[in-house]
Amino acid sequence: MSTIDSLPPLREVIATHQLSARKSLGQNFLLDLNLTAKIARQAGDLADCDVLEIGPGPGGLTRGLLAEGARRVLAVEKDSRCIAALQQIQAAYPGRLQVIEGDALAIDPLAHLKPPIRIAANLPYNIGTELLVRWLTPPDWPPFWKSLTLMFQREVAERIVAQPGSKVYGRLAILAQWRCDARIVMSLPPEAFTPPPKISSAVVHLNALARPRYPANADSLSRVVAMAFNQRRKMLRSALKGIAPDIEDRLRAAGLKPTERAEQVSLEGFCALARILDS
Template structure:
């Protein structure tokens, strides 16, 4: 058996020994290149004084990189019980620095397990990546507030999703996800990853996205109102706002006028400030009605 730089077996040997064929139902695509996982870990910045939350570690390639790059402590959340023995081997190599949680990341309260400052670094399972990101961007849904507990998100998505996160008004990829992400964070694509880096190789390229929270949102708005406005506007993006926003209020045209927005525009023409203005107008009308 050969050993990698961290004294543990190469990932191909780990996967073969534990019978870890990736499961499509769990959105699994394993990264085998430890040089690439180290690059992802480094994209998160200096980890020496941070706890790190990792979602879907699988056989532990990124987990090993996070520990090797000096993360103070890693909490790795894995649904697939088959991966636990491999992760346990890593925990024994790095005593006291890796906690493996067997469970669903959608049900996890990170604040209860991580000490500040903490970051999230993950090759996210494709089937829950977007939902997790929206949760982390809207901590109010769980009784939290802004700024959030996390100090950075370094996440791998399908390239298409990454482009939606960083898209600007007028772009084909511009939509609800771009508004929610850029309203509260600086978002950039750090680098792209070829399908050949994974086993099994997906049909699309992937991208690592880095998000850093702003001290305060770019423009005032209530998160729930902004989420509803963007969902309605982009849910019927081919329609003018006076039509698409009628799912929220029958007086959508008047609400647009109150926000200083031309009701004949379509969602893709609006910037974040415009959507925040619409969210404030929506809340004002709802409050007046109640």
């Protein structure tokens, strides 16, 4: 498949609008429309969904999402140079693409979207993790979105799906897996991008669960997980001693060994400990 619509190839779009990627904006453009269409397909059935895309750049994934049948796409782009290119796509898909120029960290997308909503994005590297944490920690659950299909640096993707015992298992894995089914669905080498980043990338798909996997208070779970992993080389009884004077008894009541380290504790174990501490 050499093209997915009647619009020009992305290299031509970039040349026309002089869209050299800017490191300050975390930009690395994915120009192969075969790949952007494949990422769009990983987001699931888009026919009856609005899709939020952050950092569309010249619009490769935007075109993939629209070609795959998204009811409507809201594209939030901080780089004013990209707006004209996105407006070309807007004209090719009348009534189905809205472009907002601005900072994704400061914009409320719900003012422009109707459920069901999916989020799909080749996230700018410099704000990707912050956006993910925001989407995983809303005041109420389930969230406004049905699924997240997001590209990250490979090391971040591996942290999201990591299991206990892994060196990269930590807070991000707990946040993601407590409320979602998370899996890596694609891997991309540096040469797939312009300019090529120094490391590989991966696409993670997260489906929101109707309720958290195990019962726990979100604030309590976040606190205990943060304390445990902030001193991940220490035993739990040392890392968590500031939480309660009888922390060893509480660890045992949660079914955990005081001599274990954070990376050895399962999601279920952390949730049990959060409940014990609340009681």
